[in-house]
Amino acid sequence: MQPADSRPVKVLILFYSFSAQTSGLIHRLGAGLEGQGVQLTCERLQPITPRHFPIGTMPATLLMMFSTFLRVRIPIQPLSPACWEQYDLIVLAGPTWSYNPSGPVLSLLDRDGARLFAGRQVLPLISCRGYWRMHWLNLRWQLERCGARVVNRMIFTHPSKEPWRTIGVFLKLAGRVPERSRWLGRFYPRYGHSREQQDQAFAFGELIGQALKRGSSLTDLSFASGRVGQDGA
Numbered sequence: 001m002q003p004a005d006s007r008p009v010k011v012l013i014l015f016y017s018f019s020a021q022t023s024g025l026i027h028r029l030g031a032g033l034e035g036q037g038v039q040l041t042c043e044r045l046q047p048i049t050p051r052h053f054p055i056g057t058m059p060a061t062l063l064m065m066f067s068t069f070l071r072v073r074i075p076i077q078p079l080s081p082a083c084w085e086q087y088d089l090i091v092l093a094g095p096t097w098s099y100n101p102s103g104p105v106l107s108l109l110d111r112d113g114a115r116l117f118a119g120r121q122v123l124p125l126i127s128c129r130g131y132w133r134m135h136w137l138n139l140r141w142q143l144e145r146c147g148a149r150v151v152n153r154m155i156f157t158h159p160s161k162e163p164w165r166t167i168g169v170f171l172k173l174a175g176r177v178p179e180r181s182r183w184l185g186r187f188y189p190r191y192g193h194s195r196e197q198q199d200q201a202f203a204f205g206e207l208i209g210q211a212l213k214r215g216s217s218l219t220d221l222s223f224a225s226g227r228v229g230q231d232g233a
């Protein structure tokens with residue numbers, strides 16, 4: 001597969017995922033890219049102290065929400081050498097944590113942001129319950145401060161309706177299984193993203209791969225279909 005200047009198209013996906021929602025989307029996005037002949041490198045950010053989902057208790061969940069609201073960093077392992085090669089595009093993906101990028105992504109930006117993103121074309125992917133705007137604004141600002149060219153965004157929100165979505169995510173983080181509750185399960189059938197959204201991620205991968213091969217801009221691509229229902233802060 002040869003792009004406009006006859007080099008193979010190379011994409012790096014850097015991601016963090018706590019409860020497997022971002023990783024599910026990335027898996028499909030990557031498959032779409034590879035289907036277009038893109039040479040893909042995928043790197044998962046690994047906290048130095050491993051974090052396990054679910055958090056397990058309500059007090060610990062509240063504490064994590066508070067610390068993430070304060071943008072407490074979660075230190076990560078060094079990136080593998082492949083991340084420092086030249087790429088046509090870097091996809092930076094992860095969940096929203098209390099209206100912010102997640103702690104591992106904040107650590108990455110602090111430690112490696114300038115070296116990794118300066119002069120690069122970057123496309124963020126956000127997986128969240130529904131409230132992504134503050135996260136997006138902060139992430140774009142931080143990336144641009146590192147010298148990145150932020151070309152677009154892919155936002156995926158959980159398709160369940162409010163208030164069940166918020167209640168369901170909280171209970172799930174705290175170690176409960178709300179989707180199996182006889183009462184709540186009627187309004188909250190599943191945690192996280194739907195099969196349709198994973199298919200959209202695959203289609204987005206194909207779209208990106210095609211645009212990169214043509215050498216055309218990613219700014220005009222529409223990724224709006226990843227969002228479902230109400231959008232918020």
Ligand SMILES: Cc1cc2nc3c(=O)[nH]c(=O)nc-3n(C[C@H](O)[C@H](O)[C@H](O)COP(=O)(O)O)c2cc1C
Nearest residue numbers: 017018019020021022095096098099128129130131
């Ligand atoms: C500590 C914490 C805080 C969260 N805060 C938000 C938030 O402010 N807005 C939102 O839409 N989702 C929030 N979420 C939900 C996650 O963004 C959502 O479940 C996402 O799909 C998880 O992706 P992951 O499985 O890749 O980690 C929060 C999750 C956690 C663990």
